[in-house]
Amino acid sequence: IGGFCVFLWCRWRGIALFTRDGTLLAGIAVGVLFGVEFLCLYVGLEHTTVARNTLLVNSMPFWMLIGGHFLLGEQISTRKFLGLLLAFAGLATVFSDKLGGSGDMLFGDLLSLGSGFFWALTNILIKRSRLVEATAEKLLLYQLAGAAVVGVLVMP
Numbered sequence: 001i002g003g004f005c006v007f008l009w010c011r012w013r014g015i016a017l018f019t020r021d022g023t024l025l026a027g028i029a030v031g032v033l034f035g036v037e038f039l040c041l042y043v044g045l046e047h048t049t050v051a052r053n054t055l056l057v058n059s060m061p062f063w064m065l066i067g068g069h070f071l072l073g074e075q076i077s078t079r080k081f082l083g084l085l086l087a088f089a090g091l092a093t094v095f096s097d098k099l100g101g102s103g104d105m106l107f108g109d110l111l112s113l114g115s116g117f118f119w120a121l122t123n124i125l126i127k128r129s130r131l132v133e134a135t136a137e138k139l140l141l142y143q144l145a146g147a148a149v150v151g152v153l154v155m156p
Helices: 002-013 024-045 050-057 060-072 078-096 103-128 136-154
Strands: none
Touching: 002 136, 024 050, 024 103, 024 136, 050 078, 050 103, 060 078, 060 103
């Protein structure tokens, strides 16, 4: 429904969605990553607490900093590095109380962390591809379509 609404909005505003601009393959990949990100988020919520899920999903800047350095050639300043260490210490603190806990909560935590990872990977792919030049509406439709496909594939 959301994708249809965005499509109608684009038609009404005269925003071109189907022009050949070299974004199709990257758009499909971003859509799949976006779908997997939300799959990890929602399945993770079934196995861990909302608070832990929220914290771990929002590890995205941690993954973005690492991915930006190794995949985009961005420099990590001393300030960024110290922030990364502080973030890592926070994640270690979150996990420390459950190291001997149930495997179910650890599974949910790992999925939640994976959601943050896939969120960062989605952003990195956008920055490395022609999608960086695409309209926000086109990018949103790629993400909604990918999430719908992933959702259909994993439905019981």
